[in-house]
Amino acid sequence: MIPPILEARGISRRFGGLVAVDNVTMSIPAGQILGVIGANGAGKTTFVNMVTGWTQPSSGSFVLNGRDITGLSPRTIARLGVTRSFQIPQVFLNLTVAENIAIAQGLAENSVARLFQSIGEPSRVLGCEAILDRFSLTHWADRQVLELPQGARKLLDIAMAMTRRPMLLLLDEPTSGVAREEKFKLMDQVFAAIAGLQVTVLFVEHDMEIVARYVSRVVAFFQGRVIADGSCDEVLAHEEVREHVVGRTWVQRGTNA
Amino acid sequence: MLTLVAVVTDGLTYAAWIFLVGVGMTLAFGVMKILNVAHGSFYTFGAYVAATFVGYWFAAGGAPLASFGLLLLAAAIASLVSGLLLERGLLQFLYGRDEVVVALATYAAFLMLEDIVPLIWGLEAVSAYQPYSLLGTVSIGGLTVNLYDMGLVALATVIALGSWVILAKTPQGLAVQAVMHDSEGAAASGINVGRVYLYTFLISAFLGALAGAATSPMVSVAPGIGVEVVVISFAVVVIGGLGSIPGALVGAIIVGLCRAIAVNFAPYLELFAIYGVMTAVLLVRPNGLFAAPQARKI
Amino acid sequence: MMSSKTHLAAAVVQSNWKLGHQGDRLLVPIFAGLVVASFFAPAWLLSNGAVTLARALAVLGLILMLRAGLVSFGQGLYFCLGGYSVGMLDLVGVSDLVLRVLGAGALCFVVALPVGFLLRRYRGLFFAMLSLAFSMLLFGLLVRSQTFGSTDGFNVVPTTLFGASLAGQQLQRVIFIAAATTGLICCLLTSRYFDTVVGRIAPALKDNEVRIEYLGHSGLALIHFEYTIAAIMTGFGGAIVAMAIGHIDPEMAYWTTSGDIVFIAILGGHTHVLAAFLGSVVFELVHTVALWLTPGTWRLILGAVLLLLILKLPEGLWSLFRRRA
Numbered sequence: 020m021i022p023p024i025l026e027a028r029g030i031s032r033r034f035g036g037l038v039a040v041d042n043v044t045m046s047i048p049a050g051q052i053l054g055v056i057g058a059n060g061a062g063k064t065t066f067v068n069m070v071t072g073w074t075q076p077s078s079g080s081f082v083l084n085g086r087d088i089t090g091l092s093p094r095t096i097a098r099l100g101v102t103r104s105f106q107i108p109q110v111f112l113n114l115t116v117a118e119n120i121a122i123a124q125g126l127a128e129n130s131v132a133r134l135f136q137s138i139g140e141p142s143r144v145l146g147c148e149a150i151l152d153r154f155s156l157t158h159w160a161d162r163q164v165l166e167l168p169q170g171a172r173k174l175l176d177i178a179m180a181m182t183r184r185p186m187l188l189l190l191d192e193p194t195s196g197v198a199r200e201e202k203f204k205l206m207d208q209v210f211a212a213i214a215g216l217q218v219t220v221l222f223v224e225h226d227m228e229i230v231a232r233y234v235s236r237v238v239a240f241f242q243g244r245v246i247a248d249g250s251c252d253e254v255l256a257h258e259e260v261r262e263h264v265v266g267r268t269w270v271q272r273g274t275n276a
Numbered sequence: 277m278l279t280l281v282a283v284v285t286d287g288l289t290y291a292a293w294i295f296l297v298g299v300g301m302t303l304a305f306g307v308m309k310i311l312n313v314a315h316g317s318f319y320t321f322g323a324y325v326a327a328t329f330v331g332y333w334f335a336a337g338g339a340p341l342a343s344f345g346l347l348l349l350a351a352a353i354a355s356l357v358s359g360l361l362l363e364r365g366l367l368q369f370l371y372g373r374d375e376v377v378v379a380l381a382t383y384a385a386f387l388m389l390e391d392i393v394p395l396i397w398g399l400e401a402v403s404a405y406q407p408y409s410l411l412g413t414v415s416i417g418g419l420t421v422n423l424y425d426m427g428l429v430a431l432a433t434v435i436a437l438g439s440w441v442i443l444a445k446t447p448q449g450l451a452v453q454a455v456m457h458d459s460e461g462a463a464a465s466g467i468n469v470g471r472v473y474l475y476t477f478l479i480s481a482f483l484g485a486l487a488g489a490a491t492s493p494m495v496s497v498a499p500g501i502g503v504e505v506v507v508i509s510f511a512v513v514v515i516g517g518l519g520s521i522p523g524a525l526v527g528a529i530i531v532g533l534c535r536a537i538a539v540n541f542a543p544y545l546e547l548f549a550i551y552g553v554m555t556a557v558l559l560v561r562p563n564g565l566f567a568a569p570q571a572r573k574i
Numbered sequence: 575m576m577s578s579k580t581h582l583a584a585a586v587v588q589s590n591w592k593l594g595h596q597g598d599r600l601l602v603p604i605f606a607g608l609v610v611a612s613f614f615a616p617a618w619l620l621s622n623g624a625v626t627l628a629r630a631l632a633v634l635g636l637i638l639m640l641r642a643g644l645v646s647f648g649q650g651l652y653f654c655l656g657g658y659s660v661g662m663l664d665l666v667g668v669s670d671l672v673l674r675v676l677g678a679g680a681l682c683f684v685v686a687l688p689v690g691f692l693l694r695r696y697r698g699l700f701f702a703m704l705s706l707a708f709s710m711l712l713f714g715l716l717v718r719s720q721t722f723g724s725t726d727g728f729n730v731v732p733t734t735l736f737g738a739s740l741a742g743q744q745l746q747r748v749i750f751i752a753a754a755t756t757g758l759i760c761c762l763l764t765s766r767y768f769d770t771v772v773g774r775i776a777p778a779l780k781d782n783e784v785r786i787e788y789l790g791h792s793g794l795a796l797i798h799f800e801y802t803i804a805a806i807m808t809g810f811g812g813a814i815v816a817m818a819i820g821h822i823d824p825e826m827a828y829w830t831t832s833g834d835i836v837f838i839a840i841l842g843g844h845t846h847v848l849a850a851f852l853g854s855v856v857f858e859l860v861h862t863v864a865l866w867l868t869p870g871t872w873r874l875i876l877g878a879v880l881l882l883l884i885l886k887l888p889e890g891l892w893s894l895f896r897r898r899a
Contacts, residue, residue: 071788092787093787093788094787094788094790094791094792095790097787097788097789097790098790102788103788109782109784109785109788110782110785111777111778111781111782111785112781112782113777113781114777114778114781118774118778119778121771121774122771122774122775122778122789123789125771125772125774126771126775126786126789126790126791127789127790129790133771134770134771134772134775135770135771135772136770136771137769137770137771138769138770138771138773138774139769143771179785179789180788182789183789183790
C-alpha cells in the first residue's frame with residue numbers, strides 16, 4: 020500500500036482567540052492535482068504555511084510520505100521534497116531571470132563543493148537553459164525580474180520551486196494578479212512544464228473556472244474547517260460550498276475537466 | 277556600607293546621565309525609525325550654549341540659582357536651531373529611504389557639525405562649573421554626595437514620567453504612539469505624520485541638548501564631547517529595544533549599576549559595562565528589552 | 575542553439591554584480607606597477623601607501639558584507655585585533671613579516687567564529703550597531719589594559735623577513751610590497767568568489783531572504799562565512815598598519831575608525847574589488863589635502879563629501895567607470 024504523499028491529521032492553528040484552521044484532516048495521494056478553495060480568511064494560506072513549516076500548527080501533525088514533518092523548518096521541509104510558490108512571487112527582483120534560476124538550481128544541489136563552481140560553468144548553464152525552456156522563460160533570461168509582467172514572475176516563482184524536483188508542489192493562488200485573459204494560458208504553461216515530473220500538486224485558487232479545468236479533486240475551506248472534499252462537480256454542487264464559497268448562482272460554464 | 281552607597285549613588289547618577297543622553301535618540305528611533313547619529317551634535321550644542329550663557333551670567337553677577345533656568349533656556353535654543361537645521365535641511369528629503377542610508381546621512385551631518393562647533397567657539401575648552409556646586413552636598417552613609425548629581429537623577433525621573441504621561445494621556449501623545457506603531461494607518465486616520473515627525477524630532481533634539489546643558493557644569497566643554505555620546509545613545513536605543521522609552525530607562529539603570537559595580541570592584545571593566553550589557557541583553561532578547569517580537573509576513 | 579547558449583551564458587554572468595572581467599585584467603598590471611614604483615619612492619610615501627592599501631583590505635571585507643545588505647560599523651574590531659596581534663607576537667619574540675600577517679588572520683578567524691555566530695542573526699541597523707558594540711568592547715578592554723599600554727598603545731619591533739633585519743626605505747618597501755601582494759591575492763580570490771554560485775547568494779539574500787530559506791538553505795551560514803572572511807582580510811590590514819607605522823593604539827577599535835571604513839566603501843562603491851582600493855586612495859588624498867588646506871575643517875569636508883555621495887552617487891566612484899564600460 021503506497022502511503023499518501025501528504026497526510027494532515029487533526030491540524031489546527033489558533034492565534035490567540037482566533038481559530039484560523041480547525042481540526043483539518045486530509046490525505047493526498049501521489050500524483051493527484053488537488054484544488055483548495057474558500058473565501059479570504061478561510062484558512063487556506065495558513066494551512067499552506069503550516070505544511071511548509073513557516074507556521075507551526077497548534078495541534079495535529081503532518082506526515083510526508085510516511086515521515087512526520089510537523090515542526091520542521093521551511094528549509095528542512097524543502098529539502099524533504101515540499102516546495103511552494105507564493106501569492107506575491109518570492110523571487111529575486113533585482114537579479115536577472117537567468118540568475119534567479121541559476122541560484123535556485125545551485126541551491127537545489129545538496130553539494131557544498133558544487134556551490135563554489137563558477138556560475139557560468141557550461142553544464143550549469145545547460146541545466147539553467149533547460150529549466151528556462153521548460154517554463155517558457157527563455158526570452159526573459161537576461162531581464163531583471165523587476166521588468167517582468169506578473170504572469171512571467173509567477174512562472175519564475177514556480178520554476179524556482181521546481182528546481183528541487185519536489186514530491187509535493189504547493190501553489191498559492193498562482194493566477195492572482197494576472198489578467199483574466201492570461202490566467203488559462205498561465206496555468207496551461209505551468210501544467211505543461213511540470214508534466215512528466217511526477218509531482219503531486221496542491222493549489223489554492225479563487226477562480227472556480229481554473230479549479231474546474233485542472234483538478235481532479237477539490238477541498239473547500241470555510242472558517243478554518245474543511246466543509247467539502249471530493250470531485251469538482253460534487254464539491255461545487257455542495258450546499259454549504261455554494262452558500263459560503265462559490266455563490267448560489269454560480270454556474271460552471273465553458274470547458275470541463 | 278560606604279561602598280554600597282557609592283555603588284548606588286554612582287550607579288543612579290550614571291544611569292540618569294545615559295538615560296538623559298539616549299532618550300532623545302530613542303524617541304526619534306521609535307517614532308521616525310531613524311537612527312540619528314547627529315544626536316551627539318545636539319548634546320554638544322546644548323553643552324556649549326549652556327556653558328556660554330552660564331559664563332556670561334555669572335560674570336555679570338546674576339542670581340546664582342537662576343542659572344538652572346539658563347540651562348533649560350540654552351537647551352531650548354540650541355535644539356531649536358540645530359534641530360530645525362537638520363530636519364528641514366536634510367532629513368525631510370530622506371523619509372522613506374533605507375534606514376541604513378538615513379543613518380549614514382546623519383553620520384555625515386554629525387561629522388560636519390563636529391567641525392562647526394570649534395568654528396564658533398574655538399578649540400579652547402569652555403567651562404561653567406558654577407552651577408555644579410550650587411546645591412551643596414549631603415552625607416549619605418558616610419559618603420559625600422553632590423546634590424547636583426541627585427538633581428540629574430531627579431531630572432531623568434521627571435523626563436521618564438513626563439514622557440509616559442504625555443504619550444499615554446494627551447491627544448498629541450496618542451497621535452505620536454499611533455505613528456510609532458503604524459505610520460501608514462495613522463496617516464489614513466487623518467494624523468499629519470509629517471508634522472508629528474517634525475515635532476518629535478525637535479523634542480528629541482531638545483532632550484539631547486538638555487543632556488548636554490545639564491552635563492556642562494560637570495565637565496570641561498571641549499570639541500569632541502559629542503563623539504562618545506553617540507555610541508552610548510546607540511547602546512541605550514538597542515538595550516531598550518526598538519525605541520522604547522521605558523526600556524531605555526530600565527536599560528540605563530542596569531548599565532549604571534553594572535558600571536558602578538565595575539568602577540568599585542573591577543575598574544578595568546568600566547568601559548566594558550555598557551557594551552557588555554548591550555551584548556548580554558541582545559543574547560537573551562534579540563530585539564532589546566522591551567521590543568515586541570517581530571512577526572514575519574509573507 | 576549555439577548562439578542562444580552563449581547568449582544565455584553571457585546573461586548569467588553579466589549582471590549587477592559582475593563588471594565583466596574587465597576590471598580583473600587591471601589587477602596584475604597595477605600590482606606590477608606598484609612594485610616597480612616602490613623602488614623609487616621615499617620611505618614616508620611607502621608607509622602611507624601601505625596604510626592606504628591596508629585600509630582598502632578592510633574595505634574589501636566590508637564590501638563582501640555589503641553585497642548581502644549588511645553594513646558593519648565594527649570592522650575596527652578586526653583592524654585593531656590585527657594590529658595588536660603583531661604586538662602579541664612581539665612578546666614572544668616573533669617579528670617576521672609573513673608570520674605577523676598570518677598571525678593576524680588567525681586571531682581574527684578565532685574571534686570571528688563566536689562573534690559572527692551572534693551577529694549573523696541580525697540585519698539592518700541592529701547588525702550595524704551590534705558590530706559597533708563589539709568594536710567598542712575591544713576598545714574599552716584595551717584602554718583599561720596596562721599590559722597593552724592603555725590609551726598610548728605601544729611600539730612595534732621593526733619587521734624582519736625570513737630572519738633578515740630591515741631598515742629605512744628597504745623596510746618600508748618590503749612592507750609596501752607585502753601589502754600590495756596581500757591586496758592582489760585577496761582581490762583575485764574575492765573576484766573569483768563573486769563569480770561562483772555561492773558568491774551570488776549574498777545579493778540574492780539581500781533581495782529576498784525568505785526565498786533562500788524556501789530553496790532549502792539557511793542564509794545564516796553564508797553570512798557567517800562571509801563575515802569571517804571579511805574579518806580575516808581586515809586583520810591582514812591591521813597587521814600591515816602596525817608594521818608600517820611601527821605603533822598601535824586602541825583608536826583602531828574606536829567607532830570612528832569603523833566609520834572611516836564605511837565611508838570609503840561608499841566613496842569607492844561596491845561593485846568591484848578594485849573599488850575598495852580606489853576609495854581608499856581617494857580618501858587618503860581628500861584627507862591629506864583637506865588637512866593641508868583647512869586643518870580645522872577636514873571633517874566638515876569629509877561629511878559634506880559623504881552626504882553628496884549618498885544623495886547623488888550612491889554606487890560610489892567606481893560606478894562612473896561602469897557607465898563607460
